[in-house]
Amino acid sequence: MKKATTKSKNAKPTAKIKPVSKAKAKQMVDELCKLYPDAQCELTFDNNYQLLTAVILSAQTTDIQVNKVTQLLFKKFPQAKDLAEASLDDIKEIIRPTGYYNAKANNIQQCAQALVARHGGIVPDNMEELIKLPGVGRKTANVVLGVAFGVPGWSVDTHVQRLSKRFGFTQETDPVKIEQDLQKLFPGQDWSKISITIIWHGRRLCYARKPDCLQCPINKLCPSSEAC
Numbered sequence: 223m224k225k226a227t228t229k230s231k232n233a234k235p236t237a238k239i240k241p242v243s244k245a246k247a248k249q250m251v252d253e254l255c256k257l258y259p260d261a262q263c264e265l266t267f268d269n270n271y272q273l274l275t276a277v278i279l280s281a282q283t284t285d286i287q288v289n290k291v292t293q294l295l296f297k298k299f300p301q302a303k304d305l306a307e308a309s310l311d312d313i314k315e316i317i318r319p320t321g322y323y324n325a326k327a328n329n330i331q332q333c334a335q336a337l338v339a340r341h342g343g344i345v346p347d348n349m350e351e352l353i354k355l356p357g358v359g360r361k362t363a364n365v366v367l368g369v370a371f372g373v374p375g376w377s378v379d380t381h382v383q384r385l386s387k388r389f390g391f392t393q394e395t396d397p398v399k400i401e402q403d404l405q406k407l408f409p410g411q412d413w414s415k416i417s418i419t420i421i422w423h424g425r426r427l428c429y430a431r432k433p434d435c436l437q438c439p440i441n442k443l444c445p446s447s448e449a450c
């Protein structure tokens with residue numbers, strides 16, 4: 223879930239995109255759902271603790287990079303108690319390629335320790351308890367709730383933030399306010415599916431720097447299209 227650091231050179235300025243109607247928003251996401259019928263979380267994990275750890279590690283990097291390091295991390299520390307008792311230096315060494323490894327190593331170990339101390343090593347299934355864990359904010363919690371427990375939610379990562387503005391779904395910049403706008407626009411049961419579909423479109427066509435509007439199947443609907 224890599225965060226964009228450079229403003230798009232080709233996309234229209236997002237702040238001026240007019241809000242679209244609910245009907246048009248539905249039309250756009252329906253087309254995207256047809257384009258990515260198999261959209262799903264691209265992190266590799268075998269249990270909910272591993273999912274939570276991988277999502278924390280995915281800040282400021284790609285899921286591909288996370289999957290590379292978690293191969294070894296989860297082999298050595300397959301359960302929360304294993305990571306909770308691990309040497310911090312060992313953890314840092316393994317996750318170093320994901321960037322910000324000092325902070326991330328502390329976060330994932332303290333999160334594992336809290337899981338063991340408060341929840342018997344089990345990942346809780348509700349937002350209230352999840353966001354009390356070290357390194358876990360609403361975005362991370364929503365991914366875990368959606369993927370592990372089927373609880374609908376918006377994962378407002380860098381792609382959802384960027385595309386929601388381009389689509390005219392929101393004019394907000396604060397992730398919590400974006401989440402609130404998106405919640406009003408779509409029915410609750412669809413939030414997770416639409417969220418991951420938008421993330422896939424951000425990774426595959428609607429890039430931060432140069433969105434591929436010519437190839438985009440919603441270029442006739444999208445208010446930020448450069449193809450018309």
Ligand code: SF4
Pocket residue numbers: 233388427428429433434435436438439440441444445446447448449
């Ligand atoms: S037309 Fe497609 S690629 Fe271009 S800005 Fe809109 S959604 Fe992104």
